[in-house]
Amino acid sequence: MSGSPVEGFTVGFAISLLWLMIHVLSTYRRGNTPGSLIAMSVIFSVAALYLLASMPHESISSSLRSLMYCFGLTPLIVTPFLVRITASVSNEFDLIAFREADSVSDSE
């Protein structure tokens, strides 16, 4: 289904770096976002895009297809966490629980 393992690895590596660049550029704040972070993320992303451009189109699309099939396991992975939340009896935002926690911290 997928291309060679090296090509699959390159596609995955490029996805993460492109995501970093998109995140850094879209959340840019003057004075808060370091210039070196923008420069490094853009340089690495351009390098990743260059690697992707040198790969056959079919390898990239088959790697993406494999990834999407793999993500199909997500509902099974999430289910135990949802079962735990459903079975949980604690209430994180209960005012009584807040007061009890407050009184415990006061007594300490």
Place this chain on the structure above:
Amino acid sequence: MDVPAARVAGAVFLLVSISWNRMGPSDSRYKMAFVIATVGIVLVLGPDILSPSDLLDRFSGDDASQDMGVITVHFAAWAILLSLGSMLTIRGSRVYGAISPTTLIFGWLLVISSITVAMIFRPGPNLLDPMGGIFSIWAALSAAPVILGMIAGLIASVAIVAWSEYSEPPLLPTPGLDDEERLYVREIVENHLEGGLD
């Protein structure tokens, strides 16, 4: 714009919407996150959803497992069901307030539907083939190099962020609040305590 370019643009919009949503209500971009996400979903799914009769034929065709449009719609179907189901399950549980059996049941129905769509309902000539769903786990394992690449990329991203933060000169200490600011903060805290804990 051709279909693959529209899908790539839609994926970029979806990633931007996640980042903007994480910026919080204090930033004006937060308000645009939902709009951008909607545009992204339309761009990713629009070309396939707009021709439903053709899509149904492609879903049951021999090449369905290789058709990026079919796989994207299949992916979106279980992902949306899982997102809504998880949201309702968490809302209906005891964690965020009083337990709501109706919300919980509806949420779990959506989660089970998501598992069914992802694992049993597979694009191809046999749409409802449980063995096809089990086989898909093995097909999904072929994505291991891609996942390893993503993990390596994530490690590289963390290294880039850490390096850029360490290389920046340290910020000067923040000056303390003046009297007006101190009164303003005190007023907010008092209002919240009086309104919430009494």
